[in-house]
Amino acid sequence: MSAVLQNLVNQPYKHGFVTDIESDVAPRGLSEETILMISAKKQEPEWLLDFRLKAYRQWLTMVEPAWPNVKYPPIDFQEISYYAAPKPKKKLSSMDEVDPELLRTFEKLGVPMHERAALAGVAVDVIFDSVSVTTTYKHKLAEVGIIFGSISEAVHEHPELVKKYLGSVVPVGDNFYAALNSAVFTDGSFCFIPKGVKCPMDLSTYFRINTEGSGQFERTLIIAEEGASVSYLEGCTAPRFDTNQLHAAVVELIALDNADIKYSTVQNWYAGDESGVGGIYNFVTKRGLCRGVNSRISWTQVETGSAITWKYPSCVLLGDNSVGEFYSVAVTNHHQQADTGTKMIHIGRNTRSTIVSKGISAGLSNNSYRGLVKVAPSAEGARNYSQCDSMLIGDRCSANTFPYIQVRNNRAKVEHEASTSKIGEDQLFLFAQRGIGAEEAVSMIINGFCKDVFQQLPMEFAVEATKLLGFKLEGSVG
Amino acid sequence: MNAIAAAGYLESLLAGQPHLPAASPALGWINELRAEAVDRVGELTVPSLRDEDWRFTDISQLTRLSFQRAQALTPLLPADIERFHIAEASNRLVFVDGLYAPRLSSIAADSGVVVTHLTEGGAEHAALIEAHLGRHANFGNNVFAALNTAFLQDAALILVPRNTTVSGPLHVLFIATQAGVASYPRCLLVAETGSAVTLIEDYVALQEAAYFTDAVTEISVADDAQVSHVRVQREGTQGFHIANCAVSLARASRYHSVSVALGARLSRYNLNVLQTGEGAECSVDGLALIASRQLADTHTYIDHARPFGISRQLHKCIVGGAAHAVFNGKIMVRPGAQRTDSAQSSRNLLLSDKAYIDTQPQLEIFADDVKCTHGATVGQLDNEEVFYLTSRGLSDDVARKLLTYAFGAEIIERIPVASLRQQLAQTVLAQTSGQP
Numbered sequence: 001m002s003a004v005l006q007n008l009v010n011q012p013y014k015h016g017f018v019t020d021i022e023s024d025v026a027p028r029g030l031s032e033e034t035i036l037m038i039s040a041k042k043q044e045p046e047w048l049l050d051f052r053l054k055a056y057r058q059w060l061t062m063v064e065p066a067w068p069n070v071k072y073p074p075i076d077f078q079e080i081s082y083y084a085a086p087k088p089k090k091k092l093s094s095m096d097e098v099d100p101e102l103l104r105t106f107e108k109l110g111v112p113m114h115e116r117a118a119l120a121g122v123a124v125d126v127i128f129d130s131v132s133v134t135t136t137y138k139h140k141l142a143e144v145g146i147i148f149g150s151i152s153e154a155v156h157e158h159p160e161l162v163k164k165y166l167g168s169v170v171p172v173g174d175n176f177y178a179a180l181n182s183a184v185f186t187d188g189s190f191c192f193i194p195k196g197v198k199c200p201m202d203l204s205t206y207f208r209i210n211t212e213g214s215g216q217f218e219r220t221l222i223i224a225e226e227g228a229s230v231s232y233l234e235g236c237t238a239p240r241f242d243t244n245q246l247h248a249a250v251v252e253l254i255a256l257d258n259a260d261i262k263y264s265t266v267q268n269w270y271a272g273d274e275s276g277v278g279g280i281y282n283f284v285t286k287r288g289l290c291r292g293v294n295s296r297i298s299w300t301q302v303e304t305g306s307a308i309t310w311k312y313p314s315c316v317l318l319g320d321n322s323v324g325e326f327y328s329v330a331v332t333n334h335h336q337q338a339d340t341g342t343k344m345i346h347i348g349r350n351t352r353s354t355i356v357s358k359g360i361s362a363g364l365s366n367n368s369y370r371g372l373v374k375v376a377p378s379a380e381g382a383r384n385y386s387q388c389d390s391m392l393i394g395d396r397c398s399a400n401t402f403p404y405i406q407v408r409n410n411r412a413k414v415e416h417e418a419s420t421s422k423i424g425e426d427q428l429f430l431f432a433q434r435g436i437g438a439e440e441a442v443s444m445i446i447n448g449f450c451k452d453v454f455q456q457l458p459m460e461f462a463v464e465a466t467k468l469l470g471f472k473l474e475g476s477v478g
Numbered sequence: 479m480n481a482i483a484a485a486g487y488l489e490s491l492l493a494g495q496p497h498l499p500a501a502s503p504a505l506g507w508i509n510e511l512r513a514e515a516v517d518r519v520g521e522l523t524v525p526s527l528r529d530e531d532w533r534f535t536d537i538s539q540l541t542r543l544s545f546q547r548a549q550a551l552t553p554l555l556p557a558d559i560e561r562f563h564i565a566e567a568s569n570r571l572v573f574v575d576g577l578y579a580p581r582l583s584s585i586a587a588d589s590g591v592v593v594t595h596l597t598e599g600g601a602e603h604a605a606l607i608e609a610h611l612g613r614h615a616n617f618g619n620n621v622f623a624a625l626n627t628a629f630l631q632d633a634a635l636i637l638v639p640r641n642t643t644v645s646g647p648l649h650v651l652f653i654a655t656q657a658g659v660a661s662y663p664r665c666l667l668v669a670e671t672g673s674a675v676t677l678i679e680d681y682v683a684l685q686e687a688a689y690f691t692d693a694v695t696e697i698s699v700a701d702d703a704q705v706s707h708v709r710v711q712r713e714g715t716q717g718f719h720i721a722n723c724a725v726s727l728a729r730a731s732r733y734h735s736v737s738v739a740l741g742a743r744l745s746r747y748n749l750n751v752l753q754t755g756e757g758a759e760c761s762v763d764g765l766a767l768i769a770s771r772q773l774a775d776t777h778t779y780i781d782h783a784r785p786f787g788i789s790r791q792l793h794k795c796i797v798g799g800a801a802h803a804v805f806n807g808k809i810m811v812r813p814g815a816q817r818t819d820s821a822q823s824s825r826n827l828l829l830s831d832k833a834y835i836d837t838q839p840q841l842e843i844f845a846d847d848v849k850c851t852h853g854a855t856v857g858q859l860d861n862e863e864v865f866y867l868t869s870r871g872l873s874d875d876v877a878r879k880l881l882t883y884a885f886g887a888e889i890i891e892r893i894p895v896a897s898l899r900q901q902l903a904q905t906v907l908a909q910t911s912g913q914p
Contacts, residue, residue: 067530375856377831392846395813401841406534407856408835410828416839416854422846 015268018240023211026083032056034082035183041083042152042186047163055172055182062176068339069368069400070308072244072281080246082184084214125150125189125205127218137201147192148203151219154190161192165223169252169289169316177248177310178285181217185250188218193228193259202458204233209269209280215246222252224259226292231262231458236305240270242278244307249284257292257319262300264457269305276335276364279307286313287343290322290351298325299342300456307336312370314343317351317379324353327453332365332397341371341402346379346412355386356452361397368400375412382412390420391449487541488519488621491660494547495628504601508630511612515627522621534804534836535746535775540718545660545690547629548575552655554684556582559653562682565897568646569593571634574653575689576661578632582651591644591675592637596630596664603637611666614696614724620748623722626662626694633664638673638703647676647708647895654714657687665695669703669731676706676894683714683741693721699731701755706734706894710902713741715770722748729755729784736892738902739766739774740909746775753815757786762793765889766805767909769798769829777806780822782815791822796886796910800832808840809852815845822852827859827885859885882910 026037035056039049064075124136125148141148147158154162172182189205209216224230236247247269253261263286272279282305288297299313315324326342344353353373361367369388390399401418423445431441447454447466454462495516501508524541525532552574559572559582568589572582578595585593592603596611611633617624634650652663667677679695691713699705705725713719719742727733739745751760766774780789795803803826811818826835839852859881867877886906893899 390841390843392843392848395816395844395846397846398842398844400843401839401852403839403854405837405854405856406835407826407828407837410831410833410858412828412856413858414854414856416852418839418841418850418852420841420843420848420850422848 015270018210024085025211025214026081028081028213029078030080030082030184038083038184038186042155044155045159048155051167051172052183055179058173059176059179059183062173062179064176068310069366069370069402070310070337070339072308075246075281077180079213081211081214082217083186084211125203127187127189127205127207141199144197144200145194146197146199147190149190151188151190151221158192161223162190162221165221165252165254169254169287170250170285175285177283178250181219181248181250181285185217185219188220188249190220191222191230191232193224193230195225196227198228199230202231202233204235207234207236209245209247212241212243213245215248218249220249220251222261222263223254224256224261226257226259229260232264233458234263234265236267236269240273240278244279244281246281246283251284251286253288253297255288255290255292255295255297255322258294259292260296261288262298263288263313265301265303267301267303267305267309271305271336272307272334274334276307279336280305282306282309282311284311286311287316288314288324289316290319290324290348292322293319293348294321295319296323296325298327298456300327300453301329302453302457303328303330303338303340306338309338309340311340312343314345315353316345316347317353318347320348321350322348323351326353326355326357327456328357329360329450329453330358330367331360332362332367334363334365336365338366339368339370341369343372344374344384346373346375346382346384348379350381351379352383355384355388357388358450358453359388359390359399360393360446360449361390361399362393363397365397366400367398368402370402372404373406373414373416375407375409375414377408379409380411382409384414386416388418389449390418391446392420392422487524488625490544491625492516492519492628498629498631502597502601504604505596505607507608508611512628512630515617515624515630518617518624519621519628522619522624524621531777534802535744535773537744540690540744543688545658548577548656548659548661551575551577551579554579554582554653554655558684559651562651562653562680564647564649564678564895566646566895567649567678568644570649570651571595572651572653573632573634573663575656575659576632576652576663589644589646590639590642591648592635592639593648594635596633596635599635603635606637606668607635607666610668610696610698612696614698614726615694615722616724620722622692622720623694626664626692626722629662630664633666636667636675636677638667638669638675640670641672643674644676647678649678649680651680651682652691652693654683654689654691654717655685657685657689660690660692663691663693665693667695667697667705669697669699669705671700672702673700674704677708678895678898679707679709681711681713681719681741683717686714686716688716688718688743689714690718691720693719695721695723697723697725697733699725699727699733701729701731703728704732707736708893708895708898709735709737710898711737711739711741711745711747712905713745715741715743717742719745721746723750725749725751725760727751727753727755727758727760730757731755731759733758733760734894735760735762736889737764737776738889739764739768739776740905742772742774744773747777749776749778750781751779751789752781753784753787756784758784759788761790763791763889763892764793765886766795766803767886767906768796768801768803769909770801771799772801773804774801775804779808779810780820782809782811782818782820785814785816785818787815787818789820789822792889793824794886794889795826795835796829796882797827797833797835798829800830802833803835805837806840807838807852808842809850811843811845811848811850813844816847818845818848818850820848820850824854826854826856827882828856829858829882879910883907886910
């Protein structure tokens with residue numbers, strides 16, 4: 001059986017090509033000049049430059065966190081290029097003017113950049129290296145008052161909104177990588193759903209790193225006003241390089257009274273080769289603030305890529321009766337390392353949270369769940385349920401669980417469960433009896449293992465995630 | 479707390495160390511071990527909330543006070559400690575403020591087990607002692623274990639020969655009688671191949687002022703041997719109790735431990751169980767029952783280093799008043815430790831608004847053919863259960879107390895010594911009834 005599994009877990013990365021496109025790449029290194037340069041390139045207002053500089057100065061005083069259960073050589077922050085953008089020919093007014101090379105890239109990745117009627121309404125904001133290339137369905141969304149597009153545009157078109165919410169959930173000095181992101185972020189998506197509007201289609205951002213030696217620092221800000229609701233998807237890929245690249249993003253979600261935000265990620269950055277050379281360092285800060293009563297924020301993530309993942313999508317449950325959810329599948333293979341989980345901070349009364357985390361480790365990889373459930377003294381009647389399951393494929397990988405539970409209210413109820421298992425010979429035998437081969441059986445077992453999470457994904461993504469796990473863990477038998 | 483103050487603190491604790499009498503010639507290596515420990519204390523610092531291992535337990539209230547080693551044995555009469563006697567115990571070793579009290583101890587002549595202490599019986603069993611004492615409890619990174627080792631003098635020694643089953647538990651009683659004293663209780667239990675023994679480690683106080691107990695226990699369980707370890711921490715209300723226990727389990731050995739933490743203003747218990755042989759089995763249960771402003775911290779580490787190991791753990795905390803309970807339970811499954819079967823559960827009951835809990839079960843798994851689960855809950859009494867009892871005519875108050883008692887009793891009932899079980903059940907009942 002182990003031979004079958006060995007074959008199953010070794011499948012090449014399919015998004016590892018490089019697009020040959022003329023790029024505008026900033027020289028490597030980070031200083032106040034770099035920040036001034038980025039700010040000038042984007043013609044940013046004064047307040048945003050101040051925001052960046054404040055973050056940069058704070059960043060200088062901070063040290064890299066050493067607590068995650070991951071190992072990597074020290075990162076030289078002066079060796080990274082903080083800005084890379086495909087050279088624009090001129091200001092784009094429609095899709096047709098986008099560089100055909102770019103279009104082909106995203107066609108190849110299966111990301112629809114054309115607003116074709118056949119593609120059942122998903123609006124996409126496409127980010128290539130440091131900048132947003134295009135956003136589809138913008139006008140249709142504007143009809144109902146939804147603002148969706150790149151954050152650089154939003155800074156110019158809706159400065160009051162950006163200024164009000166940027167950094168309100170993840171403060172500039174929140175942590176080392178968040179501070180770095182706040183200083184040098186180049187683009188990202190901005191989404192504003194006004195009062196009472198249910199977003200008529202799924203919104204999506206597709207991130208692509210293309211330039212070698214550049215880091216990607218994107219910033220996403222989603223605001224759902226009273227009674228609004230939105231489902232947002234994020235996908236990522238990168239070409240295959242032998243050097244490690246840093247991706248340090250910040251995502252902030254704000255849900256006001258009765259608002260509902262669903263944020264789904266399929267992360268498939270380049271993970272390095274079998275011997276652990278290359279790959280993306282994915283050091284991301286994602287946090288949602290349930291500010292209003294009865295608000296709800298739901299994170300769903302399928303983490304298959306990246307050499308190292310370090311990411312804890314969190315919910316701060318401030319409003320009474322607010323709900324936080326976290327559904328995660330993290331798959332690691334070869335030399336990949338993942339230290340991921342969530343934080344649920346219960347502050348309001350009767351706040352509820354659910355955590356379902358599935359970790360699959362194979363090869364020589366290291367997969368850790370790290371989570372915090374914190375119930376403040378004010379969180380009367382708070383409720384949490386957490387479940388973390390791990391599956392190990394092979395005897396040289398590891399699976400770890402580090403839940404932190406801190407309860408300061410005696411009318412709260414917190415439950416945590418974890419288990420570890422493997423695909424048993426007897427399970428495969430049962431499948432074989434019914435005429436199902438080992439490969440298909442493993443894939444079915446893994447899909448069953450992850451079902452609780454996949455169910456939470458929007459349709460298109462669920463299909464993609466299932467396929468992705470297939471890519472990751474399937475292969476030819478013998 | 480700044481580093482300078484902390485260093486001064488450790489120096490003040492070490493002040494009495496040079497005056498320790500040298501170990502007997504047969505155990506000359508102990509002098510070196512002590513010196514090594516003194517050096518290590520010099521290199522280490524007092525843990526603070528910045529240390530991951532101590533992030534929930536603030537010991538600054540301990541470091542603000544100064545303690546000295548006891549100079550003289552407090553004269554106690556057997557009647558003074560009679561209430562601590564355990565009827566079933568055939569052997570009793572009594573230490574007062576860390577010093578051996580021969581007149582209070584009673585050692586049965588023919589129980590087949592060597593029960594002695596280091597200064598008296600050390601020479602006779604020098605080789606065995608050298609093989610075990612200080613070998614299991616590592617002090618390289620643990621300032622309190624290092625301090626204890628620096629003051630290693632009157633250790634309780636229990637050596638169970640091959641294939642001997644000791645009838646009746648062995649009772650090791652540590653009594654605190656003097657204020658401002660730091661005591662360094664030390665206990666070594668060696669259970670040789672095929673032997674079986676029950677050890678009761680008991681910490682009590684006859685006074686209410688502040689004092690400091692820094693204990694280390696080492697237990698070595700050889701192939702096919704079986705050790706049952708009951709640990710009762712009922713220190714005085716102003717006492718500080720920091721203890722380390724290291725257990726080493728050889729092939730097919732069994733270790734059952736029940737630890738109960740009731741007393742002390744601040745207590746910390748580190749229990750490390752290492753399975754060095756295949757098919758070792760352990761159960762590690764604990765209860766912390768605290769109220770007012772007490773803090774009870776339990777850290778356990780079960781290390782499955784070899785295949786076919788089994789571990790079971792149930793840890794419960796009942797927290798009232800403005801007390802704070804901490805639990806950290808780590809299960810490690812090393813590469814190659816296939817077929818490990820481990821289950822861990824942390825259950826916590828919060829009785830008041832100001833009580834709080836930090837619990838952290840952890841799994842680290844490096845082998846694929848294993849079965850490991852853990853669970854943690856924090857909550858309060860189930861209203862339906864309360865309703866059920868009130869429907870049977872109990873008052874709401876009595877129903878709650880009964881349920882609280884029952885919650886704790888699940889651990890108490892696992893104590894294999896009937897009289898101690900009853901005694902503790904009474905204590906738990908009294909304490910849960912005392913809750914607001």
